[in-house]
Amino acid sequence: MSAELPNRTVERLRPFGSTVFAEMTALAVATGAVNLGQGFPDTDGPASMLAAAQDAIAAGLNQYAPGAGMPVLRNAIAADRARRSNIQYDPATEILVTVGATEGIAAAILGLVEAGDEVLLIEPYYDSYAAAIALAGARRRTVPLVADGSGYAVDLDALERAIGPDTTLLIVNSPHNPTGTVFTRAELTRIAEIACKHNLLVLTDEVYERLVFDGPSSGHSAGSTPASSGHSAGSTPASSGHSAGSTPVHVPLATLPGMFERTVTVSSAAKTFNATGWKTGWALGPANLIDAVRSAKQFMTFVGGTPFQPAVAHALEHEDQWVAELRRGLQRKRDRLSTSLTKAGLTVKASAGTYFVCADVAPLGETDAVAFCRSLPARIGVAAVPVTAFVDQPEPWKTLVRFAFCKKDDVLDEAAERLLEL
Ligand SMILES: *Cc1c(COP(=O)(O)O)cnc(C)c1O
DSSP states (O other), X not given: OGGGSOOOSOGGGGGGSSOHHHHHHHHHHHHTOEEOSSOOOSSOOOHHHHHHHHHHHHTTOOSOXXXXXXXXXXXXXXXXXXXXXXXXXXXXXXXEEEEHHHHHHHHHHHHHOOTTOEEEEEESOOHHHHHHHHHTTOEEEEEEEEEETTEEEEOHHHHHHXXXXXXXXXXXXXXXXXXXXXXXXXXXXXXXXXXXXXXXXXXXXXTTTTOBOSSOOTTSOSOOOOGGGOOOTTOOGGGSSOSXXXXXXXXOGGGSTTTGGGEEEEEEHHHHTTOGGGOEEEEEOOHHHHHHHHHHHHHHTSSOOTTHHHHHHHHXXXXXXXXXXXXXXXXXXXXXXXXXXXHTTOEEOOOOBSSEEEXXXXXGTOOOHHHHHHHHHHHHSEEOEEGGGGOSOOGGGTTEEEXXXXXXXXXXXXXXXXXXXX
């Protein structure tokens, strides 16, 4: 009967009704395909963290946490940031625990962006940004990443040109989903200069901050110069320091000059500790920005799940070795899947971090990644998502496909065998 019911979804949410991710996952389930479409790991986080959550439940930590999150977690987040990034956030006023990074992003946009304002995105972009902007009654404008060697770089001049009188917020995501690009210090420095010059607020999504790999991926071409070749402001993307041989590093945008006071940083336990189902994230920033995020957050969820909070605090304090091993394992998985994709005839793009690698299906004679991804589960029993699902202007991306490698080796091997049928 439901087919006859009228669509009652509000106008501003209609464009976000059904996602290509849900479609591809449904196809994967229907066909028994290996699902490299959705980016969640298929193994658990550190055992001590899992035990800490169980202990918290047994100890009676089952009621509402304080609105800002449990002090034990806010303190752990502050200590972790200070240790790894040498930046100090006050756990009392500058840290807010959220229901995943997703809520941190939505609450930041709802709390900081006026209806009618313009929000600048770098595309491809994570899908929740556009929906949150629409919920806020704001508008989005996008600037595409551009090809740079076998990877991607930010077109900094285009970024600055896209800023208009109504632009109030810029969203930056590095390490970047879906491409795996880790923005260079030079790029981020220039982004910071642009944000300061135009007095923009910045929301930085750093959920993959710990998942940056050591060396170049097999998608890189060999033989160019090391990271020190980073470009000066305004130069062409080709010299941006994404070249092979450079060691990518995550630079938190809030640590750059002039940025602390205008930046909300969002991160989460999901990707760092293989706990995407815990939905435990955080927003960091100066008190006046975090106040705005809290204003929105308190009426969406008030607080997140209590027992997860001391468990994530424990992991932040004690599981660095586990995270280092996760990172090394993911790097091997990136290489494993990249090799399989290359063997199958796709052109693999460089990925320096995250769970993802993108590959071009044009060498297979394909002209449309959406059609390719729709047919793939039935054809060979593999699911993936087209990069066009992450953009407003599909043209430059129309034969690119995102594959997730955050899966067990036997799952990746099964996918590899099936890909050879292409
Ligand atoms: C997974 C992901 C998120 C969501 O994180 P949660 O903590 O699960 O809400 C946000 N941004 C990006 C880029 C992601 O890949």
